[in-house]
Amino acid sequence: MADISIPKPTTGLLTTDALAGPRSRARKEGAVKWILFSAALVSIAISVLIVLSLINEARVFILEVDWANTWGQQGWFPRQGLYDMPTLLVSSLIVTVVAMFVAGPLGLGAAVYLSEYASRRTRSLLKPILEILAGVPSVVLGFFALFFISPQVIERIGRNGWLVVGAIMIIVYVGMVFRWARQAMVAEPGTTLRTQLIRILTLTTLVALGLILIWWINDVAGSSDPASADFFTVKRSGQLAAAAVGVGILTIPLVASVSEDALAAVPEELRAASAGLGARKMTTTVQVVLPAAVSGIVAAFIIGISRALGETMVVFMAGGAADAARFTASPFDGGLTMTAGMASLATGTDNVVGEGLTFQSLYFVGLVLFIITLALNVMAGRYVSRVREKY
Amino acid sequence: MVNTKPSDEEILKGLGVLDDEEQSDSGPDVAFSVDRGPSDEPLPEEVSDEDLVFDASELSVFYGDFRAVRDVNLRVRRNEITALIGPSGCGKSTVLRSFNRMNDLIPSARVAGSLLYRGVDLYDPRVDPVEVRRRVGMVFQKPNPFPKSVYDNVAYGPRVAGRKKGLDDVVENSLKKAALWDEVKDRLQDSAIGLSGGQQQRLSIARAIAVDPEVLLMDEPCSALDPIATARIEELMAEIKSEYTIMIVTHNMQQAARVSDRTAFFSVELDESNDRRTGVLVEYTTTEKLFSNPDDERTENYITGRFG
Amino acid sequence: MAMATIGNSGAAERRVEDEIFRRGRDLRGSGFRTMLFAALAISILFLVVLLIQVFVDGWPVLDERFGDFWSGTLRSRSSDDKLGISQGMIGSFWIAVFVAVIAFPLGIAAAIYLEEYAPDNIVTKTIDIAIRNLAGVPSVVYGLLGLFLFVQTRELKDSTLYAGGITLAILVLPIVVITAAEAIRAVPSSLRQGAYGVGATKWDVIRTQILPFAAPGVLTGTLLALSRAVGEAAPLILVGAITGRLAPRDGSFLSLEQFSDRFTAMPIVIVGWVQESGRDAGFSAAAGAAIVVLLAFVISMNSVAVVLRNYFEKKRG
Numbered sequence A: 001m002a003d004i005s006i007p008k009p010t011t012g013l014l015t016t017d018a019l020a021g022p023r024s025r026a027r028k029e030g031a032v033k034w035i036l037f038s039a040a041l042v043s044i045a046i047s048v049l050i051v052l053s054l055i056n057e058a059r060v061f062i063l064e065v066d067w068a069n070t071w072g073q074q075g076w077f078p079r080q081g082l083y084d085m086p087t088l089l090v091s092s093l094i095v096t097v098v099a100m101f102v103a104g105p106l107g108l109g110a111a112v113y114l115s116e117y118a119s120r121r122t123r124s125l126l127k128p129i130l131e132i133l134a135g136v137p138s139v140v141l142g143f144f145a146l147f148f149i150s151p152q153v154i155e156r157i158g159r160n161g162w163l164v165v166g167a168i169m170i171i172v173y174v175g176m177v178f179r180w181a182r183q184a185m186v187a188e189p190g191t192t193l194r195t196q197l198i199r200i201l202t203l204t205t206l207v208a209l210g211l212i213l214i215w216w217i218n219d220v221a222g223s224s225d226p227a228s229a230d231f232f233t234v235k236r237s238g239q240l241a242a243a244a245v246g247v248g249i250l251t252i253p254l255v256a257s258v259s260e261d262a263l264a265a266v267p268e269e270l271r272a273a274s275a276g277l278g279a280r281k282m283t284t285t286v287q288v289v290l291p292a293a294v295s296g297i298v299a300a301f302i303i304g305i306s307r308a309l310g311e312t313m314v315v316f317m318a319g320g321a322a323d324a325a326r327f328t329a330s331p332f333d334g335g336l337t338m339t340a341g342m343a344s345l346a347t348g349t350d351n352v353v354g355e356g357l358t359f360q361s362l363y364f365v366g367l368v369l370f371i372i373t374l375a376l377n378v379m380a381g382r383y384v385s386r387v388r389e390k391y
Numbered sequence B: 001m002v003n004t005k006p007s008d009e010e011i012l013k014g015l016g017v018l019d020d021e022e023q024s025d026s027g028p029d030v031a032f033s034v035d036r037g038p039s040d041e042p043l044p045e046e047v048s049d050e051d052l053v054f055d056a057s058e059l060s061v062f063y064g065d066f067r068a069v070r071d072v073n074l075r076v077r078r079n080e081i082t083a084l085i086g087p088s089g090c091g092k093s094t095v096l097r098s099f100n101r102m103n104d105l106i107p108s109a110r111v112a113g114s115l116l117y118r119g120v121d122l123y124d125p126r127v128d129p130v131e132v133r134r135r136v137g138m139v140f141q142k143p144n145p146f147p148k149s150v151y152d153n154v155a156y157g158p159r160v161a162g163r164k165k166g167l168d169d170v171v172e173n174s175l176k177k178a179a180l181w182d183e184v185k186d187r188l189q190d191s192a193i194g195l196s197g198g199q200q201q202r203l204s205i206a207r208a209i210a211v212d213p214e215v216l217l218m219d220e221p222c223s224a225l226d227p228i229a230t231a232r233i234e235e236l237m238a239e240i241k242s243e244y245t246i247m248i249v250t251h252n253m254q255q256a257a258r259v260s261d262r263t264a265f266f267s268v269e270l271d272e273s274n275d276r277r278t279g280v281l282v283e284y285t286t287t288e289k290l291f292s293n294p295d296d297e298r299t300e301n302y303i304t305g306r307f308g
Numbered sequence C: 001m002a003m004a005t006i007g008n009s010g011a012a013e014r015r016v017e018d019e020i021f022r023r024g025r026d027l028r029g030s031g032f033r034t035m036l037f038a039a040l041a042i043s044i045l046f047l048v049v050l051l052i053q054v055f056v057d058g059w060p061v062l063d064e065r066f067g068d069f070w071s072g073t074l075r076s077r078s079s080d081d082k083l084g085i086s087q088g089m090i091g092s093f094w095i096a097v098f099v100a101v102i103a104f105p106l107g108i109a110a111a112i113y114l115e116e117y118a119p120d121n122i123v124t125k126t127i128d129i130a131i132r133n134l135a136g137v138p139s140v141v142y143g144l145l146g147l148f149l150f151v152q153t154r155e156l157k158d159s160t161l162y163a164g165g166i167t168l169a170i171l172v173l174p175i176v177v178i179t180a181a182e183a184i185r186a187v188p189s190s191l192r193q194g195a196y197g198v199g200a201t202k203w204d205v206i207r208t209q210i211l212p213f214a215a216p217g218v219l220t221g222t223l224l225a226l227s228r229a230v231g232e233a234a235p236l237i238l239v240g241a242i243t244g245r246l247a248p249r250d251g252s253f254l255s256l257e258q259f260s261d262r263f264t265a266m267p268i269v270i271v272g273w274v275q276e277s278g279r280d281a282g283f284s285a286a287a288g289a290a291i292v293v294l295l296a297f298v299i300s301m302n303s304v305a306v307v308l309r310n311y312f313e314k315k316r317g
Ligand SMILES: Nc1ncnc2c1ncn2[C@@H]1O[C@H](COP(=O)(O)OP(=O)(O)O)[C@@H](O)[C@H]1O
Pocket: B063, B068, B087, B088, B089, B090, B091, B092, B093, B094, B095, B106, B108, B279
């Protein structure tokens, strides 16, 4: 009978001790709590260590570098002591912008389709495929960008593609202007001559800017003329554009899943109310659901940008430069982003010790990248919490 | 076995191992009729230490700055059924949860005043809420079976209390007391999720009984059940009353009138200074008196349906 | 003007009629829908083309000499019979072990603390912010951390398997915490209440209610974290994993001495061969074949995770 506890007396007064519980229990519960707490503290420790490690070496770079070598040089040649930051920053910008031109519309479109249009069955079939895409390692995308996107897509349509883009822009422009002019003439509701003129002027400005950009990228910014390539530039067959498309593909599932969360947070009543007023699905989606989810979608784009900026291997493998890169503003040149520049420094030879501050430059670039992505993530977090507050 | 230790029979009784029938001399006969009405003999107002289970005086419960209930004076007697009634939001659940320190799970909740359980201040820093909850069990509004087998549900409490042997008997007896045994004895290893709502609620009662508590707190145990299942639970409460002290929150006045010995009527007062509503205990007396001849006008209005 | 107005209201009436009777199909609407579907389809198409491309490139190697490829090592010529992925597989295996041993317990414990214990105070808030921001830190930066912590001499010659393993464990820790916390948050509070109500201690509740209920979600998160770690290359390059040639070791696959040796891993092998392919085109086929092997692991881990999650989501409604 030893295992059956003695029943407590069921009447009469108790002492506090009777309700105090065994010491051992309190001790065990306390120990568990402390162990779990320490595990949670590890994340703070890691954050601190990251910042410390970055600052520790970057400080040396900041204090000792000849700042003239970090701006306005021919390019990023860390082993020669030339640390031209614009080279890395502009390449990072190009890759990020092009990647978002791929991931933004595709990710958002996929999210809207899955959340607003797809039947349950379609959804349960297609969404996992997107999730598989999210799990594809970036080295695989690097391989794909180098051996498929670059030769089969960029090289084929490449520069001539810009002509196509320009032509399409002009055709759309003429069409829109024609349409708006006609609307103004038959005086459709909500169209006065003034609003139509403003529309036309805005579009004209945008198209002009676009054409100028195309011309600039093609004829001014590029340094791809073979004659101008010198021993500094280690050319490979890739180029920033191919890498950027690869990065974009990697970013699609991220943009899609964050946008989809935002769309899912829009209350069903809003859709029902809109449908109840006789609005069609498209009207409901465009005029009710998307505006309601806008801060979440903005967050998705910011997170996408941060991810694209931080992506390393795709650009490292398919970006068309190794070790060093000349300054370029053309996506059709080879180049090094901040991340690819760092990876390049750490490979090739067996150590990163080069002239003077080569090793420290690694941490300096890392610090810059860390600060930019941190700022983006904090911003995205703001937008996400705005969604949460709203619903 | 001749020593100061209780006899085997007492032990088994204490654990609920012996059947009701075997406990021939277990006090006054329990009424089985649901609508037996309040007991004929008037219940005594005075109460001895022996029979006093809870003694709340000037008990207030806060959620952060918000005082949900204030200045409750309530003495709960052994082997009685005490009902808490009142309009929704007047703090009945809040008060009930403070009686076994379930409010500890709500970070913002805080208690002021004193609440004695058999002479011990329940909110003494030395008191372990786990110990309290093993003596003061709770049955919730929504049936909440664990996603485990029927058997494991009932055995859960004894197991976490460190009991390993004799579980079969505990499970069987608890289920018998909860009037569920006949319905589940052939599927003890099936998932409890498959039971009906009424069965799930009786399972919750069995689960609470299995740790051999002295008090059962029930927060609107029938509000999610149909009338037949409700009648079963009421019947069950009358059956087990001789062994437990029961407090029940109900929004159903007829239910309070049917099952309880004493009833506490709560209401809300509007605090004009900050426009917040605080629960107060308006009247607490025998169920018979409260429903036939209440002292307070607010009680009268409530039970005659003029308010709330 | 009057003409215009009349014409106008006529048009409006016609539009209302169209809306009601759906006269003429809703062209804009179906165009919009098609565009959205195209976005999804193109995204999926990328995946399909990618898989085909990789498979086609790697097929010669997989078809002709899979056995040798599996057991071979890093070599300087693509035509070398002994060229293969065994060193990469061993490295990736051990990295997975590091992640499982370090990141899983730590991450799950932290998640339990945050969901079940953490008071609403500044420490908790700091932990929360730290985890959320760590999840967004680019993986190369983790590489810098690993370099700083483990590779003291600034020459990558002493970078080791344990440096790589721990770095990746740190990298995936926030993923584990976030997914585990999500799974724990999904545990219905009625289960907690029921358990506390019969006198369970906090640890009892965690052990017997929360962890069993959250297990599928936690497992999903750990599988995703594992596949992320196995596919990650950038941090390993930073801590100095070998991309070129790595002398074959003797000694067992499981020997613990290799922790303090130089190492490589599957994604690094792939990067190395892609780089070599400029010099020796045969390496691109080897890289393709290595990718097929890597993808087989990563995609099956991901699929199991996704299927597992969907199954339990459905089961619990
Ligand atoms: N967890 C909580 N946090 C804050 N306020 C609460 C909480 N639970 C209940 N309240 C508030 O306390 C008051 C009493 O609630 P409750 O005890 O549930 O009333 P009853 O059970 O009588 O309907 C209500 O005003 C309610 O809003």
